[in-house]
Amino acid sequence: MLKTEQMVLNMGPQHPSTHGVLRLELELDGEVINSVTPHIGYLHRCFEKHCEAMTYPQIIPYVDRMDYLAAMYNEFGFALAVERLMDIKVPERVEYIRVIMGELQRIASHLVAVGTYGLDIGAFTPFLYCFRDREKILTLFEMTCGARLLYNYIWIGGLSHDIHPDFIRYTKEFIDYFKPNLKELNDLLTYNKIFIDRTANVGILPLETAINYGVTGPNLRASGLRWDLRLDDPYSIYDKFEFDIPVGQGWHGTIGDCWDRYYIRILEMEESLKILEQAIAQIPEGDISSAIPKRVKPPEGQIYTRVENPRGELGYFIISKGQLQPHRVKVRAPSFVSLSVLNELCKGHLVADVVAILGSIDIVLGEIDR
Amino acid sequence: MKSAQDIFEILKEKFPEEVISITTGKPKEDIIDIHPLSINKISFFLRDSEVLLFDNLILLSGVDNADGKKKTLPDGSFEYENNTLSVFYHVESTSLKHKITLRVTVPVDKPEVESVSEIWMCADWHEREAFDMIGINFLNHPNLIRILMPYDWEYGYPLRKDYKNPEFYAGMKVS
Amino acid sequence: MIYEFLYNLIGSHIVASFISAVFPLAFLVPFALFAVYLERKVSGHMQDRLGPMRVGWHGWLQTVADIIKLVQKEDITASATDKKLFNFAPVLVFAGSYAAFAAIPFTSIYIGSNIDLGILYIVAVSSFVVAGILMAGWASNNKYSLLGAMRSAAQIVSYEIPTVLVILSIIVISGTLNLMTLSEQQSSSFYNWMIFGGAVAGWKKFVLIPFVMIGFLVIYISSLAEVNRTPFDIPEAESELVSGYHTEYSGMKFAMFFLAEYANMFAVSAVVVALFLGGYQSPFGYLGNTTGLTWLIPVEQFFWFAAKGIFFVFVQMWLRWTLPRLRVDQLMVVCWKYLIPISFANLVIIALIMVL
Numbered sequence: 001m002l003k004t005e006q007m008v009l010n011m012g013p014q015h016p017s018t019h020g021v022l023r024l025e026l027e028l029d030g031e032v033i034n035s036v037t038p039h040i041g042y043l044h045r046c047f048e049k050h051c052e053a054m055t056y057p058q059i060i061p062y063v064d065r066m067d068y069l070a071a072m073y074n075e076f077g078f079a080l081a082v083e084r085l086m087d088i089k090v091p092e093r094v095e096y097i098r099v100i101m102g103e104l105q106r107i108a109s110h111l112v113a114v115g116t117y118g119l120d121i122g123a124f125t126p127f128l129y130c131f132r133d134r135e136k137i138l139t140l141f142e143m144t145c146g147a148r149l150l151y152n153y154i155w156i157g158g159l160s161h162d163i164h165p166d167f168i169r170y171t172k173e174f175i176d177y178f179k180p181n182l183k184e185l186n187d188l189l190t191y192n193k194i195f196i197d198r199t200a201n202v203g204i205l206p207l208e209t210a211i212n213y214g215v216t217g218p219n220l221r222a223s224g225l226r227w228d229l230r231l232d233d234p235y236s237i238y239d240k241f242e243f244d245i246p247v248g249q250g251w252h253g254t255i256g257d258c259w260d261r262y263y264i265r266i267l268e269m270e271e272s273l274k275i276l277e278q279a280i281a282q283i284p285e286g287d288i289s290s291a292i293p294k295r296v297k298p299p300e301g302q303i304y305t306r307v308e309n310p311r312g313e314l315g316y317f318i319i320s321k322g323q324l325q326p327h328r329v330k331v332r333a334p335s336f337v338s339l340s341v342l343n344e345l346c347k348g349h350l351v352a353d354v355v356a357i358l359g360s361i362d363i364v365l366g367e368i369d370r
Numbered sequence: 371m372k373s374a375q376d377i378f379e380i381l382k383e384k385f386p387e388e389v390i391s392i393t394t395g396k397p398k399e400d401i402i403d404i405h406p407l408s409i410n411k412i413s414f415f416l417r418d419s420e421v422l423l424f425d426n427l428i429l430l431s432g433v434d435n436a437d438g439k440k441k442t443l444p445d446g447s448f449e450y451e452n453n454t455l456s457v458f459y460h461v462e463s464t465s466l467k468h469k470i471t472l473r474v475t476v477p478v479d480k481p482e483v484e485s486v487s488e489i490w491m492c493a494d495w496h497e498r499e500a501f502d503m504i505g506i507n508f509l510n511h512p513n514l515i516r517i518l519m520p521y522d523w524e525y526g527y528p529l530r531k532d533y534k535n536p537e538f539y540a541g542m543k544v545s
Numbered sequence: 546m547i548y549e550f551l552y553n554l555i556g557s558h559i560v561a562s563f564i565s566a567v568f569p570l571a572f573l574v575p576f577a578l579f580a581v582y583l584e585r586k587v588s589g590h591m592q593d594r595l596g597p598m599r600v601g602w603h604g605w606l607q608t609v610a611d612i613i614k615l616v617q618k619e620d621i622t623a624s625a626t627d628k629k630l631f632n633f634a635p636v637l638v639f640a641g642s643y644a645a646f647a648a649i650p651f652t653s654i655y656i657g658s659n660i661d662l663g664i665l666y667i668v669a670v671s672s673f674v675v676a677g678i679l680m681a682g683w684a685s686n687n688k689y690s691l692l693g694a695m696r697s698a699a700q701i702v703s704y705e706i707p708t709v710l711v712i713l714s715i716i717v718i719s720g721t722l723n724l725m726t727l728s729e730q731q732s733s734s735f736y737n738w739m740i741f742g743g744a745v746a747g748w749k750k751f752v753l754i755p756f757v758m759i760g761f762l763v764i765y766i767s768s769l770a771e772v773n774r775t776p777f778d779i780p781e782a783e784s785e786l787v788s789g790y791h792t793e794y795s796g797m798k799f800a801m802f803f804l805a806e807y808a809n810m811f812a813v814s815a816v817v818v819a820l821f822l823g824g825y826q827s828p829f830g831y832l833g834n835t836t837g838l839t840w841l842i843p844v845e846q847f848f849w850f851a852a853k854g855i856f857f858v859f860v861q862m863w864l865r866w867t868l869p870r871l872r873v874d875q876l877m878v879v880c881w882k883y884l885i886p887i888s889f890a891n892l893v894i895i896a897l898i899m900v901l
Binding site for chain 1: 872
Binding site: 040041044046048049052084085209211212213214225227232299300301302303304306313315317319327328330332336337340369370 | 492
């Protein structure tokens with residue numbers, strides 16, 4: 001008897017465009033998708049179990065390695081959490097440098113997201129342009145702390161090194177260099193008709209579903225809600241800077257489709273440039289290591305702190321029992337939550353759209369699996 | 371925008387037996403304790419009532435409290451007896467901008483908590499992770515299987531304080 | 546003509562035709578080596594980097610090194626494949642591309658086979674490629690390869706239709722199917738090239754120009770789809786299907802697919818050049834005429850033909866590294882809803898103009 005069956009296709013752990021080791025099990029009806037099941041855990045490195053055996057300053061290098069494309073922000077969040085638990089007030093120069101590093105990291109992370117998204121859709125050249133610009137940012141980081149990807153720079157109570165005397169000048173040069181390059185990237189990829197046809201009206205995430213699933217960051221802003229932790233739950237000195245929050249408006253399709261999520265990231269890079277300009281104009285002098293405690297021994301209690309990672313809301317839940325080691329550290333990774341929405345987004349689309357949707361929600365397997 | 375004490379009053383008024391107590395004064399969060407088998411009912415009220423409107427579950431984490439009697443075994447390792455496991459819920463409201471921390475506590479020999487995954491879809495994967503790492507059984511969860519460890523890992527729950535690594539897994543030596 | 550020259554020299558039809566058939570191969574193999582190097586350099590410079598630089602001066606020996614590597618690789622055959630089809634598929638794909646060169650005039654004294662059905666033969670025989678691709682996809686026993694092969698077959702078959710419609714409109718203007726005669730009609734200067742209206746007398750020439758230009762664009766886009774290049778490279782979409790229908794091939798068989806792809810690229814560029822841009826004719830006179838060395842003319846013509854063909858291959862590479870790729874259903878929409886009506890309307894209008 002002739003009958004039609006569902007085909008199960010495996011986009012396996014090794015695949016050019018699942019961003020990391022992720023296994024997607026697709027149930028297909030011809031080329032139309034019935035369901036997508038992500039299987040994770042290939043990069044699980046037992047981060048939370050390690051934390052229970054190490055002292056608080058020793059955890060900082062481990063924290064970098066979770067979201068390896070935005071390492072400064074991971075350290076920022078953890079240091080902020082422990083400082084709030086211990087009521088440490090850091091000097092103002094330290095705050096300014098942390099914000100500068102954070103925003104540079106945000107631009108670098110969005111460049112990777114945008115470049116690899118173009119690569120998945122088939123445009124090979126914008127990927128190299130994005131990485132060429134990211135090289136300049138990594139050179140700035142290397143000038144500061146010696147490392148390009150995983151820094152161990154933001155310590156509890158301060159920083160590990162002060163910035164280089166020429167750092168401000170080089171950052172200004174980078175800002176002037178990057179603005180026309182962003183325009184070139186827009187002309188090449190963002191407004192390209194083929195790119196818009198591949199991404200507009202694909203993978204629409206309605207606002208109700210997004211809030212119910214706990215999606216945050218650019219994905220939530222693209223669905224129409226104006227929610228940014230730098231303004232809604234302020235931390236550090238972000239209230240001293242003036243910047244916009246881009247919200248998705250369905251410019252080329254419906255609100256919350258892949259093009260909106262992509263375009264929000266481009267607009268966020270422009271906003272980060274504004275914050276950088278203001279920060280390097282206002283940075284005061286000071287001593288960066290004056291508030292670093294000799295021994296980090298928080299009082300008994302617990303705290304949940306969150307920061308605005310380039311991918312969403314990164315949260316640290318630390319329970320301490322008054323010892324040198326924490327009792328429990330739980331990390332709320334934004335990509336973990338974003339990946340769980342994939343099944344809802346992909347229903348009814350074609351196989352080629354899975355790649356487009358997966359690229360637009362911008363996941364990093366390091367923080368999903370921890 | 372309400373404080374933790376106000377929210378506790380509202381909940382205690384509506385659900386007098388299920389809401390147990392509020393712990394304040396310890397840094398840095400105020401925690402409301404809730405009975406494990408009625409977290410479902412209370413979550414519906416939290417999400418749907420107009421004064422509270424908690425529509426976003428930020429985090430759901432399992433914790434091994436390690437507050438039981440510590441027994442040292444002959445080979446040097448130890449295990450806990452009669453300790454408790456907890457689940458912490460951090461919820462917030464995107465429209466009214468308040469947030470609250472809830473806690474349920476269960477004994478280790480019968481770790482059963484009602485699942486809240488039909489209320490906040492975010493809880494689906496977070497509860498799977500709590501089950502995988504701490505061993506808490508969530509009742510009425512649609513698909514409670516391991517998520518980070520391999521699907522056939524039968525050697526216990528890794529984030530418990532008395533967890534021991536096995537010698538071999540599927541023929542490979544675990545170092 | 547070279548064929549008569551060889552026949553008079555050797556005396557046997559079979560040997561003469563065999564030697565005559567090897568000439569395109571002698572052009573193709575160095576061309577493929579050059580085209581791979583050109584692609585890597587073009588892509589490198591467009592992406593703000595340098596491309597191969599170490600092997601030879603500025604890396605020109607890189608392809609030679611790659612061929613040596615491919616030749617000595619192990620030929621991996623999976624155990625569950627259909628051996629006969631698996632081994633035969635690359636041969637068929639290359640044969641389809643190579644057979645098209647029989648009717649393409651390289652210079653005024655050389656054409657592989659001077660049949661009157663020239664262009665029709667080319668379109669017909671390049672459909673062997675579809676059969677070869679389907680064989681490769683099926684015999685690999687791999688879901689990804691099968692998906693890629695099906696998509697490729699659908700794409701190539703659909704895009705032959707606008708190609709044939711535009712070819713028909715050119716034939717309406719010129720009146721012959723033989724590419725040699727077509728190239729002779731476009732002689733003496735670029736004013737007579739088909740893309741500028743062809744060697745048609747009077748006011749008709751200028752009225753024809755916009756429609757012939759539209760036809761040129763349509764056939765160029767369809768030829769991109771025939772050779773599976775971006776933006777139509779769904780069958781070998783690297784980031785989705787990990788190389789599509791030639792995933793399971795390694796070593797020399799993979800080299801055959803590669804060679805066939807570049808041969809096909811040159812073949813479709815050569816057809817477009819012969820139809821629209823005067824084939825092997827030079828845009829302005831010949832050095833051989835001005836200096837009186839008449840034996841120089843065929844050499845110059847070959848040079849012009851190769852230059853125009855390579856220019857269009859370069860444009861194909863340029864488009865590949867700039868544009869993203871279309872999805873399968875969008876590809877079909879472009880063909881059936883846009884290109885076919887446009888080329889059909891084009892054909893009708895050109896025929897009307899010629900009749901009036």
